[in-house]
Amino acid sequence: MTNFDQHCLTLRAALFASLGLAATACESSGPRGASTASAGFRVRTGPAQCDSARSYTPCAGTEADLRCRTDADCNERPVGMCASRAAVPAATMRAAEPAACDCIYGCSVDADCGPGELCVCGPDLGSSASACVPASCSSGSDCASGVCGLSIYDDGCRTTRRIACKTSDDECNSDDDCKPNERKKPTKCVFVEEEKKGQKARWACRAAECQVGRPLLLDGVVHAAPAARRCDWLAAEIDGTAPELSNDERALVKEHWLRAGALEHASIASFARFSLQLLAMGAPADLVRETQAAMGDEIEHAKTCYAIARLYGAEASGPSTLPAATAPISSDARQIAAALVAEGCIGEALAAAEAAILADRCEVPEVARALRRIAEDEQRHAALAYRALAWMASAHGAIVDEVVEDILAAQAWGPAPREDGPGATGPARHGVFGDAEARALKARAVSLAIRPALAAAVSRAEAAS
Numbered sequence: 001m002t003n004f005d006q007h008c009l010t011l012r013a014a015l016f017a018s019l020g021l022a023a024t025a026c027e028s029s030g031p032r033g034a035s036t037a038s039a040g041f042r043v044r045t046g047p048a049q050c051d052s053a054r055s056y057t058p059c060a061g062t063e064a065d066l067r068c069r070t071d072a073d074c075n076e077r078p079v080g081m082c083a084s085r086a087a088v089p090a091a092t093m094r095a096a097e098p099a100a101c102d103c104i105y106g107c108s109v110d111a112d113c114g115p116g117e118l119c120v121c122g123p124d125l126g127s128s129a130s131a132c133v134p135a136s137c138s139s140g141s142d143c144a145s146g147v148c149g150l151s152i153y154d155d156g157c158r159t160t161r162r163i164a165c166k167t168s169d170d171e172c173n174s175d176d177d178c179k180p181n182e183r184k185k186p187t188k189c190v191f192v193e194e195e196k197k198g199q200k201a202r203w204a205c206r207a208a209e210c211q212v213g214r215p216l217l218l219d220g221v222v223h224a225a226p227a228a229r230r231c232d233w234l235a236a237e238i239d240g241t242a243p244e245l246s247n248d249e250r251a252l253v254k255e256h257w258l259r260a261g262a263l264e265h266a267s268i269a270s271f272a273r274f275s276l277q278l279l280a281m282g283a284p285a286d287l288v289r290e291t292q293a294a295m296g297d298e299i300e301h302a303k304t305c306y307a308i309a310r311l312y313g314a315e316a317s318g319p320s321t322l323p324a325a326t327a328p329i330s331s332d333a334r335q336i337a338a339a340l341v342a343e344g345c346i347g348e349a350l351a352a353a354e355a356a357i358l359a360d361r362c363e364v365p366e367v368a369r370a371l372r373r374i375a376e377d378e379q380r381h382a383a384l385a386y387r388a389l390a391w392m393a394s395a396h397g398a399i400v401d402e403v404v405e406d407i408l409a410a411q412a413w414g415p416a417p418r419e420d421g422p423g424a425t426g427p428a429r430h431g432v433f434g435d436a437e438a439r440a441l442k443a444r445a446v447s448l449a450i451r452p453a454l455a456a457a458v459s460r461a462e463a464a465s
C-alpha cells in the first residue's frame with residue numbers, strides 16, 4: 001500500500017469516527033452513466049440500448065486493493081461489474097499506485113436504472129462503461145424547448161452528470177457560447193442545480209474550479225481576494241533562505257502559494273458564513289465553538305501560505321478585499337446541506353489528503369512542517385463537517401439523504417488524470433503538485449475516503465429518520 005493510500009485510509013477512519021462509526025467495511029461504489037452529442041452539447045434523443053454495458057477489465061484477483069473479486073460481489077443493481085483498474089497511472093506519479101478492484105454499475109437499457117435515472121452508453125460518457133444518470137427529461141419531446149441534453153461537468157475534483165431540458169433561462173446553448181473566466185480558465189456549458197434561493201437550475205458556463213481547501217462558493221463559483229502588498233498576513237515562523245530552484249519553477253511555486261493564501265483566506269469567510277447558519281438552525285454549542293476555532297486555523301493557514309510565497313520571492317503579500325464574504329446567507333436547509341457537503345465534507349477532506357501527501361514529499365523543512373500542520377487541521381475540519389452533517393440529518397434526515405444521494409449518484413469516481421495536459425507534474429519537493437497529479441490524488445481520496453464516508457452519512461441519516 002502506498003503512502004497516499006495510507007493517508008486516505010487514515011482520513012477515512014477519522015471521517016467515520018466523526019460519524020460514530022468504525023471504518024472497517026470496504027465500500028464499493030462506482031460511476032453510473034448517460035447518452036449522445038452535437039457541437040459541444042450532448043442531446044438525448046431517446047431510449048438507450050448500450051451494447052457495451054460490460055466493456056471493462058475484469059478483476060484478476062491479484063490487485064493490491066480488492067473491494068470485490070467477481071461480478072457476483074456487485075449486486076446492488078442489475079448490471080454490477082467487478083472492474084480492475086490502475087488507481088493512478090505511473091506516468092503522472094513519482095511512483096505507481098497499486099491496481100484496484102471495485103464495483104461499477106452499468107446498464108444496457110433505461111429499465112436497469114433507478115427511478116429518475118436513464119441509461120447512457122459509455123462512448124457518450126467518454127468512458128468504457130455505460131451508466132445510469134439522474135434525469136429530468138428522457139427526450140426532446142419532454143421539454144418546452146424541444147431539447148433534452150446530457151451535461152458532464154468535471155469541476156476538477158469530480159464529475160457530475162445530469163440529463164435536463166434546455167430552457168429560456170439558460171446562460172448558454174453550447175460550449176461555443178462559453179468564454180474563459182476571469183482567471184483565464186476555459187469554461188463549458190453544463191447543467192447547474194439551483195445555486196441560490198429563487199434561482200432556477202439552468203445550463204451555464206462553468207470552469208474546473210475545484211481547489212484544495214474549503215472553498216467560498218457563491219453561485220457555484222469559487223471566490224477569493226486578489227493579492228495586495230501588505231505585511232500583516234505573513235506568518236513569522238516562515239522566515240528562512242529561499243531554496244535553490246530554476247526561475248520557471250520559482251515563479252510557479254510562488255504563484256501557487258499566493259493562490260493558496262487567497263483560498264485559505266476565503267475559507268475563513270466560508271466558516272464565518274457557516275457559523276451563522278449553524279446559529280440559525282439552533283446547532284449544539286460544540287459545533288459552533290469548533291467552527292469558530294476552525295476560522296482561527298484558516299487565518300493561520302492563510303498567513304503561512306503568504307509567508308511561504310514570500311520565501312519563494314513574492315513581495316510581502318496578503319488579501320485585498322473579498323466582497324463575496326458578505327453576500328446574502330441562505331437559511332434553506334437543502335442549500336446549507338449542499339454547501340456543507342461541497343465545502344466541508346469534500347473540500348476539507350481533499351485538502352487534508354493533498355496536504356498530507358505533499359508534506360511527505362516536500363524537501364524544504366519549514367514548508368513540510370507547515371503542510372503537516374495544515375493536513376492535521378484540515379482533517380479535523382473535514383471531521384467537523386461530517387459531524388455537522390450527521391447533526392443536520394437528525395432534524396432534516398430526508399433532505400440530507402437526498403443531497404448526499406444526489407452527489408453519490410451523479411459523480412463518477414473522479415476525473416481521469418490528464419497526462420498530456422500542461423502542468424501535469426509540479427515541484428512536489430516545494431509543496432506543489434501539477435494539475436494531473438493533483439487530480440489523480442483527488443480521485444483516489446474520493447474513492448477511498450470521501451465516497452465511503454458520505455455513504456455512511458446517508459446510512460446514518462436513514463437510520464435516524
Ligand SMILES: [Fe+2]
Nearest residue numbers: 213264298301
Ligand atoms: Fe485551511
Ligand SMILES: [Fe+2]
Nearest residue numbers: 214348378381
Ligand atoms: Fe480547513
